[in-house]
Amino acid sequence: MEVMMKSRKLLWLVTFAAFSIVVALYVFRNGEAELSQKPLARVSAIDSTKCIAPKEFMRANHMQVLQGWERSVVREGDRVHIASNGSRFQKSLGTCLGCHNNRLFCYNCHSYANVKPKCWNCHLSPMETP
Amino acid sequence: MKKVFMPLVMVAILALIPFVGVQYAGLSYLFGVIIPYTAIVVLLAGFLLRLADWLRRPVPFRIPTTCGQEKSLEWIKYDRFESPHRFWEVAARVLFEVLFFRSLFRNTKAEIHKDANLAYGSHKWLWFGGLAFHWSLLIIVLRHSRFFFPMVPGFTDLLSHVDGFFDVTLPTFYITDAVVLVAITFLVFRRLNDAKMRLISLQTDYFPLFLIAAIVVVGVFMRYLTRLDIMPVKDQMLRLVNFSVDAPGDIGALFYVHLFLVSVLAIYFPFSKLMHAGAIFLSPTRNQCNNSREKRHINPWNTAIKFRTYAEYEDDYREKMKKAKLPIEKQ
Numbered sequence: 001m002e003v004m005m006k007s008r009k010l011l012w013l014v015t016f017a018a019f020s021i022v023v024a025l026y027v028f029r030n031g032e033a034e035l036s037q038k039p040l041a042r043v044s045a046i047d048s049t050k051c052i053a054p055k056e057f058m059r060a061n062h063m064q065v066l067q068g069w070e071r072s073v074v075r076e077g078d079r080v081h082i083a084s085n086g087s088r089f090q091k092s093l094g095t096c097l098g099c100h101n102n103r104l105f106c107y108n109c110h111s112y113a114n115v116k117p118k119c120w121n122c123h124l125s126p127m128e129t130p
Numbered sequence: 131m132k133k134v135f136m137p138l139v140m141v142a143i144l145a146l147i148p149f150v151g152v153q154y155a156g157l158s159y160l161f162g163v164i165i166p167y168t169a170i171v172v173l174l175a176g177f178l179l180r181l182a183d184w185l186r187r188p189v190p191f192r193i194p195t196t197c198g199q200e201k202s203l204e205w206i207k208y209d210r211f212e213s214p215h216r217f218w219e220v221a222a223r224v225l226f227e228v229l230f231f232r233s234l235f236r237n238t239k240a241e242i243h244k245d246a247n248l249a250y251g252s253h254k255w256l257w258f259g260g261l262a263f264h265w266s267l268l269i270i271v272l273r274h275s276r277f278f279f280p281m282v283p284g285f286t287d288l289l290s291h292v293d294g295f296f297d298v299t300l301p302t303f304y305i306t307d308a309v310v311l312v313a314i315t316f317l318v319f320r321r322l323n324d325a326k327m328r329l330i331s332l333q334t335d336y337f338p339l340f341l342i343a344a345i346v347v348v349g350v351f352m353r354y355l356t357r358l359d360i361m362p363v364k365d366q367m368l369r370l371v372n373f374s375v376d377a378p379g380d381i382g383a384l385f386y387v388h389l390f391l392v393s394v395l396a397i398y399f400p401f402s403k404l405m406h407a408g409a410i411f412l413s414p415t416r417n418q419c420n421n422s423r424e425k426r427h428i429n430p431w432n433t434a435i436k437f438r439t440y441a442e443y444e445d446d447y448r449e450k451m452k453k454a455k456l457p458i459e460k461q
Contacts, residue, residue: 060359060380067300067357084349114276114287117300 049099052083064115066093093123103127134322137337141391142346146391153383161386162378166370169393176400177408184412189268190429192422195415202423213420220419228410231257231264263313266306267342269293273304277367299354307350314343338404341395346389358382 038107044045051058058065069091072078081089089095097105110116151157167445198212214220224233239253273290294302319338321331352358362379369376398404411417444451444458451458 034240059361063300063357070300109361112280112292113364114282115301115360118302 006087049085051091051099052081066119093119097126102127103129133331133333134336137333140337141340141398143343144394145348145387146345147390148386149383152386157240158381158386161375162366162381163370163375163391165393166389168394173396173399177405180400180407181412186411189414189418190431190432191427192418192420193414194418194420196420200420200423210425215421215424217419220417221421224411224417231261234260251290255316259313259316259320262309265316266310266313269306269312273306277364278371280318282369288447300354301357303354307346307353308380310346311343311350312345318343328364334403335447338395338398338402341391341398345388345391348384350390352382355380356384358385 009028052065053061069081073091079091081095083089105126106119107127120128148157148161152161193212196209196213198209198214199207201208201215208215210219210224211226211420214223223232234257235254237253237256238250240248240250243249269289273293275286276290279286290302290304293304293306295305296303321327321335359382362381363385366381367380369378396405399407410411441460444460448458448460
Protein backbone atom coordinates (compact mmCIF):
# COMPACT_ATOMS: atom_id res chain seq x y z
CA MET A 1 0.00 0.00 0.00
CA GLU A 2 2.75 2.36 0.99
CA VAL A 3 4.68 1.56 -2.17
CA MET A 4 1.63 2.31 -4.30
CA MET A 5 1.18 5.71 -2.67
CA LYS A 6 4.82 6.46 -3.31
CA SER A 7 4.64 5.53 -7.01
CA ARG A 8 1.47 7.59 -7.45
CA LYS A 9 3.23 10.60 -5.96
CA LEU A 10 6.12 10.02 -8.34
CA LEU A 11 3.74 9.80 -11.29
CA TRP A 12 2.21 13.17 -10.38
CA LEU A 13 5.65 14.68 -10.03
CA VAL A 14 6.76 13.41 -13.46
CA THR A 15 3.53 14.62 -15.08
CA PHE A 16 3.96 18.04 -13.50
CA ALA A 17 7.59 18.23 -14.61
CA ALA A 18 6.70 17.26 -18.19
CA PHE A 19 3.88 19.84 -18.22
CA SER A 20 6.15 22.63 -17.00
CA ILE A 21 8.77 21.75 -19.60
CA VAL A 22 6.16 21.97 -22.38
CA VAL A 23 4.95 25.34 -21.07
CA ALA A 24 8.52 26.63 -20.80
CA LEU A 25 9.24 25.53 -24.38
CA TYR A 26 6.10 27.27 -25.61
CA VAL A 27 7.01 30.56 -23.92
CA PHE A 28 10.57 30.30 -25.22
CA ARG A 29 9.29 29.72 -28.78
CA ASN A 30 7.15 32.85 -28.74
CA GLY A 31 10.24 34.87 -27.85
CA GLU A 32 12.10 33.46 -30.81
CA ALA A 33 9.33 34.29 -33.25
CA GLU A 34 9.53 37.99 -32.29
CA LEU A 35 13.29 37.96 -32.80
CA SER A 36 13.03 36.71 -36.39
CA GLN A 37 10.89 39.70 -37.34
CA LYS A 38 13.88 42.00 -37.04
CA PRO A 39 15.11 43.19 -40.45
CA LEU A 40 18.20 41.24 -41.53
CA ALA A 41 21.46 43.06 -42.04
CA ARG A 42 22.87 42.23 -45.44
CA VAL A 43 26.01 42.83 -47.45
CA SER A 44 24.95 44.22 -50.80
CA ALA A 45 26.21 41.40 -53.04
CA ILE A 46 27.92 38.07 -52.62
CA ASP A 47 31.65 38.52 -53.03
CA SER A 48 33.42 35.30 -53.87
CA THR A 49 36.62 36.65 -55.34
CA LYS A 50 38.77 35.97 -52.28
CA CYS A 51 38.67 33.59 -49.33
CA ILE A 52 37.62 34.67 -45.86
CA ALA A 53 40.71 33.10 -44.27
CA PRO A 54 43.94 31.31 -45.31
CA LYS A 55 43.64 27.89 -46.93
CA GLU A 56 45.27 25.97 -44.07
CA PHE A 57 42.98 27.55 -41.49
CA MET A 58 39.90 26.81 -43.58
CA ARG A 59 40.90 23.19 -44.14
CA ALA A 60 41.05 22.51 -40.42
CA ASN A 61 38.30 24.85 -39.21
CA HIS A 62 35.66 25.26 -41.94
CA MET A 63 33.21 23.24 -39.85
CA GLN A 64 33.56 25.64 -36.93
CA VAL A 65 33.11 28.66 -39.23
CA LEU A 66 30.04 27.22 -40.95
CA GLN A 67 28.50 26.11 -37.66
CA GLY A 68 29.09 29.62 -36.28
CA TRP A 69 27.51 31.16 -39.37
CA GLU A 70 24.50 28.90 -39.11
CA ARG A 71 23.87 29.84 -35.50
CA SER A 72 24.39 33.56 -35.89
CA VAL A 73 22.24 33.78 -39.05
CA VAL A 74 19.37 31.63 -37.81
CA ARG A 75 19.34 32.68 -34.16
CA GLU A 76 20.52 36.29 -34.36
CA GLY A 77 19.83 37.32 -37.93
CA ASP A 78 23.41 38.45 -38.41
CA ARG A 79 24.38 37.84 -42.03
CA VAL A 80 27.63 39.79 -42.20
CA HIS A 81 30.98 38.12 -41.66
CA ILE A 82 33.88 40.45 -40.96
CA ALA A 83 37.21 38.82 -41.77
CA SER A 84 40.35 39.45 -39.75
CA ASN A 85 41.62 41.92 -42.38
CA GLY A 86 38.37 43.90 -42.16
CA SER A 87 36.73 42.82 -45.43
CA ARG A 88 33.05 41.91 -45.26
CA PHE A 89 31.37 38.78 -46.58
CA GLN A 90 27.84 37.49 -46.66
CA LYS A 91 27.35 34.49 -44.37
CA SER A 92 26.10 32.10 -47.01
CA LEU A 93 27.15 28.80 -48.52
CA GLY A 94 26.92 30.67 -51.84
CA THR A 95 29.91 32.80 -50.75
CA CYS A 96 32.06 29.68 -50.56
CA LEU A 97 30.64 27.74 -53.48
CA GLY A 98 30.79 30.74 -55.82
CA CYS A 99 34.56 30.33 -55.93
CA HIS A 100 34.92 26.66 -54.97
CA ASN A 101 32.65 25.68 -57.82
CA ASN A 102 33.97 22.20 -58.45
CA ARG A 103 31.00 19.88 -57.99
CA LEU A 104 33.07 17.40 -56.01
CA PHE A 105 34.67 20.11 -53.84
CA CYS A 106 32.93 18.95 -50.63
CA TYR A 107 32.32 15.37 -51.64
CA ASN A 108 35.91 14.17 -52.16
CA CYS A 109 37.19 14.72 -48.66
CA HIS A 110 33.88 14.16 -46.89
CA SER A 111 33.42 10.73 -48.43
CA TYR A 112 37.06 9.84 -47.65
CA ALA A 113 36.69 10.78 -43.98
CA ASN A 114 33.10 9.52 -43.86
CA VAL A 115 31.85 12.77 -42.35
CA LYS A 116 28.26 13.45 -43.27
CA PRO A 117 26.84 16.71 -41.94
CA LYS A 118 23.28 17.43 -42.99
CA CYS A 119 23.92 20.57 -45.05
CA TRP A 120 22.09 19.25 -48.08
CA ASN A 121 18.93 18.37 -46.18
CA CYS A 122 17.99 22.04 -46.65
CA HIS A 123 20.58 23.60 -48.96
CA LEU A 124 21.00 22.64 -52.60
CA SER A 125 23.99 20.35 -52.97
CA PRO A 126 26.58 21.38 -55.59
CA MET A 127 26.26 17.86 -56.98
CA GLU A 128 22.58 18.52 -57.71
CA THR A 129 22.96 21.90 -59.40
CA PRO A 130 22.50 21.88 -63.18
CA MET B 131 39.11 6.14 -0.52
CA LYS B 132 42.70 5.74 -1.65
CA LYS B 133 41.48 2.82 -3.73
CA VAL B 134 39.30 5.24 -5.72
CA PHE B 135 41.55 8.27 -5.94
CA MET B 136 44.75 6.48 -6.92
CA PRO B 137 43.29 5.13 -10.19
CA LEU B 138 41.67 8.51 -10.83
CA VAL B 139 44.99 10.29 -10.43
CA MET B 140 46.72 7.66 -12.56
CA VAL B 141 44.25 8.16 -15.41
CA ALA B 142 44.66 11.94 -15.16
CA ILE B 143 48.45 11.60 -15.35
CA LEU B 144 48.18 9.17 -18.26
CA ALA B 145 46.00 11.68 -20.09
CA LEU B 146 48.44 14.50 -19.42
CA ILE B 147 51.51 12.62 -20.70
CA PRO B 148 50.60 12.66 -24.42
CA PHE B 149 49.10 16.15 -24.18
CA VAL B 150 52.33 17.61 -22.86
CA GLY B 151 54.41 15.32 -25.05
CA VAL B 152 52.76 16.40 -28.28
CA GLN B 153 51.86 20.01 -27.49
CA TYR B 154 55.18 21.07 -25.95
CA ALA B 155 57.78 18.43 -26.84
CA GLY B 156 56.60 17.57 -30.37
CA LEU B 157 56.64 13.83 -29.77
CA SER B 158 53.85 13.10 -32.23
CA TYR B 159 55.88 10.29 -33.83
CA LEU B 160 56.21 8.50 -30.49
CA PHE B 161 52.52 8.81 -29.60
CA GLY B 162 51.18 8.44 -33.16
CA VAL B 163 53.31 5.53 -34.44
CA ILE B 164 55.56 3.78 -31.92
CA ILE B 165 53.17 3.45 -28.98
CA PRO B 166 50.11 2.33 -31.02
CA TYR B 167 52.15 -0.42 -32.72
CA THR B 168 53.61 -1.52 -29.38
CA ALA B 169 50.16 -1.58 -27.86
CA ILE B 170 48.63 -3.72 -30.58
CA VAL B 171 51.53 -6.19 -30.43
CA VAL B 172 51.26 -6.47 -26.63
CA LEU B 173 47.48 -6.86 -26.83
CA LEU B 174 47.53 -9.62 -29.46
CA ALA B 175 50.51 -11.52 -28.03
CA GLY B 176 49.32 -11.17 -24.45
CA PHE B 177 45.77 -12.22 -25.29
CA LEU B 178 46.92 -15.30 -27.21
CA LEU B 179 49.43 -16.30 -24.52
CA ARG B 180 46.80 -16.04 -21.80
CA LEU B 181 44.39 -18.15 -23.85
CA ALA B 182 47.09 -20.71 -24.65
CA ASP B 183 48.01 -20.86 -20.97
CA TRP B 184 44.41 -21.57 -19.98
CA LEU B 185 43.92 -24.06 -22.78
CA ARG B 186 46.95 -26.07 -21.64
CA ARG B 187 45.53 -26.56 -18.14
CA PRO B 188 43.98 -30.01 -17.88
CA VAL B 189 40.35 -30.15 -16.74
CA PRO B 190 39.98 -33.84 -15.92
CA PHE B 191 36.40 -33.90 -14.74
CA ARG B 192 33.10 -32.42 -15.77
CA ILE B 193 32.48 -29.41 -13.56
CA PRO B 194 29.76 -27.38 -15.30
CA THR B 195 27.58 -25.20 -13.09
CA THR B 196 24.05 -26.29 -13.79
CA CYS B 197 20.61 -25.29 -12.63
CA GLY B 198 18.42 -27.70 -14.52
CA GLN B 199 17.63 -31.36 -14.93
CA GLU B 200 20.47 -33.41 -16.37
CA LYS B 201 19.92 -35.64 -19.40
CA SER B 202 19.43 -39.21 -18.25
CA LEU B 203 16.55 -41.55 -19.12
CA GLU B 204 14.51 -41.00 -22.26
CA TRP B 205 11.28 -40.24 -20.42
CA ILE B 206 12.77 -37.67 -18.05
CA LYS B 207 12.60 -34.22 -19.55
CA TYR B 208 15.92 -32.42 -19.34
CA ASP B 209 16.93 -28.78 -19.59
CA ARG B 210 18.95 -28.12 -22.75
CA PHE B 211 20.51 -24.82 -21.73
CA GLU B 212 20.73 -25.10 -17.96
CA SER B 213 22.30 -28.54 -18.09
CA PRO B 214 23.60 -28.98 -21.63
CA HIS B 215 24.64 -32.39 -22.84
CA ARG B 216 25.54 -31.82 -26.50
CA PHE B 217 28.12 -29.49 -28.02
CA TRP B 218 25.60 -27.20 -29.70
CA GLU B 219 23.72 -26.80 -26.43
CA VAL B 220 26.93 -25.76 -24.70
CA ALA B 221 27.73 -23.37 -27.55
CA ALA B 222 24.28 -21.81 -27.32
CA ARG B 223 24.64 -21.50 -23.55
CA VAL B 224 28.02 -19.74 -23.82
CA LEU B 225 26.72 -17.49 -26.59
CA PHE B 226 23.66 -16.44 -24.58
CA GLU B 227 25.95 -15.73 -21.64
CA VAL B 228 28.27 -13.60 -23.77
CA LEU B 229 25.56 -11.71 -25.61
CA PHE B 230 22.90 -11.32 -22.92
CA PHE B 231 24.62 -12.03 -19.56
CA ARG B 232 22.09 -14.70 -18.55
CA SER B 233 23.75 -15.50 -15.23
CA LEU B 234 23.66 -11.84 -14.17
CA PHE B 235 19.96 -11.79 -14.98
CA ARG B 236 19.50 -14.18 -12.07
CA ASN B 237 21.27 -11.80 -9.70
CA THR B 238 19.57 -11.42 -6.32
CA LYS B 239 20.08 -9.04 -3.47
CA ALA B 240 19.72 -9.76 0.23
CA GLU B 241 18.85 -6.98 2.63
CA ILE B 242 17.65 -6.66 6.18
CA HIS B 243 14.36 -4.83 6.42
CA LYS B 244 13.31 -2.48 9.20
CA ASP B 245 11.47 -5.26 11.02
CA ALA B 246 14.73 -7.24 11.05
CA ASN B 247 13.58 -9.71 8.44
CA LEU B 248 16.13 -10.87 5.90
CA ALA B 249 14.62 -10.49 2.43
CA TYR B 250 15.90 -11.66 -0.93
CA GLY B 251 14.77 -9.99 -4.13
CA SER B 252 15.53 -9.96 -7.81
CA HIS B 253 18.12 -7.31 -8.61
CA LYS B 254 18.49 -6.62 -12.30
CA TRP B 255 20.33 -3.29 -12.23
CA LEU B 256 23.81 -4.73 -12.60
CA TRP B 257 22.60 -6.88 -15.47
CA PHE B 258 20.97 -3.91 -17.18
CA GLY B 259 23.88 -1.52 -16.60
CA GLY B 260 26.44 -4.08 -17.70
CA LEU B 261 24.49 -4.92 -20.82
CA ALA B 262 24.07 -1.24 -21.76
CA PHE B 263 27.77 -0.62 -21.15
CA HIS B 264 29.10 -3.60 -23.12
CA TRP B 265 26.76 -3.23 -26.07
CA SER B 266 27.41 0.51 -26.39
CA LEU B 267 31.12 -0.14 -26.26
CA LEU B 268 30.82 -2.79 -28.99
CA ILE B 269 28.83 -0.47 -31.24
CA ILE B 270 31.28 2.38 -30.63
CA VAL B 271 34.25 0.15 -31.52
CA LEU B 272 32.51 -1.10 -34.67
CA ARG B 273 31.66 2.48 -35.63
CA HIS B 274 35.35 3.35 -35.46
CA SER B 275 35.98 1.00 -38.40
CA ARG B 276 35.28 4.02 -40.59
CA PHE B 277 38.81 5.15 -39.77
CA PHE B 278 40.42 1.89 -40.82
CA PHE B 279 38.93 1.32 -44.28
CA PRO B 280 39.59 3.58 -47.28
CA MET B 281 36.04 2.86 -48.46
CA VAL B 282 33.73 2.67 -45.48
CA PRO B 283 31.92 -0.68 -45.26
CA GLY B 284 28.14 -0.51 -45.62
CA PHE B 285 27.65 -2.13 -42.24
CA THR B 286 29.44 0.74 -40.47
CA ASP B 287 27.33 3.23 -42.39
CA LEU B 288 24.16 1.46 -41.32
CA LEU B 289 25.33 1.30 -37.72
CA SER B 290 26.21 5.03 -37.60
CA HIS B 291 22.86 5.81 -39.17
CA VAL B 292 20.91 3.83 -36.59
CA ASP B 293 23.08 5.17 -33.78
CA GLY B 294 22.45 8.74 -34.96
CA PHE B 295 18.73 8.05 -35.14
CA PHE B 296 17.71 11.25 -33.34
CA ASP B 297 19.46 13.32 -36.02
CA VAL B 298 20.18 16.23 -33.70
CA THR B 299 23.28 18.46 -33.24
CA LEU B 300 26.14 18.89 -35.67
CA PRO B 301 27.89 16.46 -36.06
CA THR B 302 25.06 13.99 -35.44
CA PHE B 303 24.66 12.93 -31.84
CA TYR B 304 25.20 9.20 -31.31
CA ILE B 305 22.90 7.52 -28.77
CA THR B 306 25.61 5.07 -27.65
CA ASP B 307 27.89 7.97 -26.61
CA ALA B 308 25.34 8.99 -24.00
CA VAL B 309 24.39 5.44 -23.02
CA VAL B 310 27.99 4.41 -22.37
CA LEU B 311 28.62 7.46 -20.18
CA VAL B 312 25.45 6.92 -18.16
CA ALA B 313 26.19 3.20 -17.80
CA ILE B 314 29.78 3.72 -16.69
CA THR B 315 28.69 6.35 -14.17
CA PHE B 316 26.18 3.87 -12.79
CA LEU B 317 28.80 1.11 -12.62
CA VAL B 318 31.19 3.35 -10.67
CA PHE B 319 28.50 4.57 -8.27
CA ARG B 320 27.23 1.02 -7.80
CA ARG B 321 30.60 0.23 -6.27
CA LEU B 322 30.74 3.41 -4.20
CA ASN B 323 27.15 3.32 -2.99
CA ASP B 324 27.18 0.21 -0.84
CA ALA B 325 29.54 -0.51 2.07
CA LYS B 326 29.92 -4.18 1.08
CA MET B 327 30.76 -3.23 -2.51
CA ARG B 328 33.23 -0.59 -1.36
CA LEU B 329 34.98 -3.19 0.75
CA ILE B 330 35.44 -5.76 -2.01
CA SER B 331 36.26 -3.24 -4.77
CA LEU B 332 39.93 -2.86 -5.61
CA GLN B 333 42.02 -0.41 -7.55
CA THR B 334 41.94 -2.87 -10.43
CA ASP B 335 38.14 -2.54 -10.50
CA TYR B 336 38.13 1.25 -10.65
CA PHE B 337 41.10 1.77 -12.97
CA PRO B 338 39.61 0.26 -16.16
CA LEU B 339 36.30 2.02 -15.49
CA PHE B 340 38.02 5.40 -15.15
CA LEU B 341 40.27 4.68 -18.13
CA ILE B 342 37.35 3.82 -20.41
CA ALA B 343 35.40 6.81 -19.11
CA ALA B 344 38.35 9.06 -19.93
CA ILE B 345 38.61 7.61 -23.44
CA VAL B 346 34.89 8.22 -24.02
CA VAL B 347 34.97 11.74 -22.60
CA VAL B 348 37.96 12.72 -24.75
CA GLY B 349 36.28 11.16 -27.80
CA VAL B 350 33.03 13.02 -27.13
CA PHE B 351 35.00 16.22 -26.62
CA MET B 352 36.79 15.82 -29.97
CA ARG B 353 33.61 15.05 -31.85
CA TYR B 354 31.07 17.49 -30.46
CA LEU B 355 33.03 20.36 -28.93
CA THR B 356 36.50 20.78 -30.43
CA ARG B 357 35.36 19.40 -33.80
CA LEU B 358 38.81 18.07 -34.58
CA ASP B 359 40.03 18.14 -38.18
CA ILE B 360 39.50 14.54 -39.15
CA MET B 361 41.44 14.30 -42.45
CA PRO B 362 44.97 13.81 -40.96
CA VAL B 363 43.44 11.40 -38.40
CA LYS B 364 42.04 9.19 -41.14
CA ASP B 365 45.38 9.42 -43.03
CA GLN B 366 47.23 8.30 -39.91
CA MET B 367 44.84 5.43 -39.13
CA LEU B 368 45.10 4.13 -42.71
CA ARG B 369 48.88 4.29 -42.41
CA LEU B 370 48.80 2.25 -39.20
CA VAL B 371 46.53 -0.35 -40.79
CA ASN B 372 48.92 -0.63 -43.73
CA PHE B 373 51.96 -1.11 -41.43
CA SER B 374 53.49 2.15 -42.56
CA VAL B 375 55.93 3.97 -40.26
CA ASP B 376 55.57 7.44 -41.81
CA ALA B 377 55.22 10.41 -39.48
CA PRO B 378 51.67 11.57 -38.76
CA GLY B 379 50.36 14.88 -40.12
CA ASP B 380 49.26 17.88 -38.11
CA ILE B 381 46.69 16.50 -35.65
CA GLY B 382 45.34 18.19 -32.51
CA ALA B 383 46.88 17.09 -29.19
CA LEU B 384 43.47 15.88 -27.96
CA PHE B 385 43.57 13.09 -30.53
CA TYR B 386 46.88 11.86 -29.11
CA VAL B 387 45.34 11.78 -25.64
CA HIS B 388 42.55 9.58 -27.02
CA LEU B 389 44.95 7.31 -28.91
CA PHE B 390 47.37 7.04 -25.99
CA LEU B 391 44.64 6.10 -23.52
CA VAL B 392 43.38 3.46 -25.96
CA SER B 393 46.96 2.17 -26.24
CA VAL B 394 47.22 2.02 -22.46
CA LEU B 395 43.94 0.09 -22.34
CA ALA B 396 45.25 -2.33 -24.98
CA ILE B 397 48.50 -2.90 -23.11
CA TYR B 398 46.68 -3.24 -19.77
CA PHE B 399 44.16 -5.69 -21.23
CA PRO B 400 46.03 -9.03 -21.17
CA PHE B 401 47.38 -8.42 -17.65
CA SER B 402 44.11 -7.56 -16.01
CA LYS B 403 40.53 -8.50 -15.22
CA LEU B 404 39.63 -7.29 -18.68
CA MET B 405 40.71 -10.74 -19.87
CA HIS B 406 37.21 -11.86 -18.92
CA ALA B 407 36.53 -11.16 -22.59
CA GLY B 408 38.54 -14.24 -23.52
CA ALA B 409 38.08 -16.17 -20.29
CA ILE B 410 34.31 -16.44 -20.60
CA PHE B 411 34.77 -18.78 -23.56
CA LEU B 412 37.27 -20.97 -21.70
CA SER B 413 35.54 -21.17 -18.34
CA PRO B 414 35.23 -24.92 -17.59
CA THR B 415 32.16 -24.40 -15.43
CA ARG B 416 30.39 -23.08 -18.48
CA ASN B 417 31.87 -24.67 -21.59
CA GLN B 418 31.49 -28.35 -20.71
CA CYS B 419 28.70 -30.81 -21.45
CA ASN B 420 27.05 -32.22 -18.35
CA ASN B 421 27.30 -35.84 -19.54
CA SER B 422 29.10 -37.70 -16.78
CA ARG B 423 26.23 -40.19 -16.49
CA GLU B 424 26.52 -40.99 -20.15
CA LYS B 425 30.27 -41.09 -20.59
CA ARG B 426 33.09 -42.04 -18.24
CA HIS B 427 35.72 -39.34 -17.84
CA ILE B 428 39.02 -40.73 -16.66
CA ASN B 429 41.51 -38.46 -15.00
CA PRO B 430 44.56 -38.28 -17.31
CA TRP B 431 46.76 -37.57 -14.26
CA ASN B 432 46.16 -41.00 -12.78
CA THR B 433 49.36 -43.05 -12.76
CA ALA B 434 49.04 -46.47 -14.37
CA ILE B 435 48.39 -49.05 -11.64
CA LYS B 436 48.93 -52.77 -12.19
CA PHE B 437 45.74 -54.39 -10.89
CA ARG B 438 45.52 -58.04 -9.96
CA THR B 439 42.08 -59.50 -10.58
CA TYR B 440 40.49 -62.22 -8.50
CA ALA B 441 40.61 -64.58 -11.51
CA GLU B 442 44.40 -64.18 -11.67
CA TYR B 443 44.65 -64.74 -7.90
CA GLU B 444 42.59 -67.89 -8.22
CA ASP B 445 44.74 -69.11 -11.13
CA ASP B 446 47.83 -68.79 -8.93
CA TYR B 447 46.43 -70.53 -5.84
CA ARG B 448 43.80 -72.92 -7.28
CA GLU B 449 45.51 -76.11 -6.17
CA LYS B 450 46.20 -74.81 -2.69
CA MET B 451 42.63 -73.58 -2.35
CA LYS B 452 41.26 -76.93 -3.46
CA LYS B 453 43.35 -78.66 -0.81
CA ALA B 454 42.13 -76.26 1.85
CA LYS B 455 38.53 -76.88 0.67
CA LEU B 456 37.97 -73.23 -0.14
CA PRO B 457 35.19 -72.48 -2.66
CA ILE B 458 36.56 -71.70 -6.12
CA GLU B 459 34.78 -70.09 -9.07
CA LYS B 460 36.53 -71.88 -11.92
CA GLN B 461 37.29 -75.57 -11.68
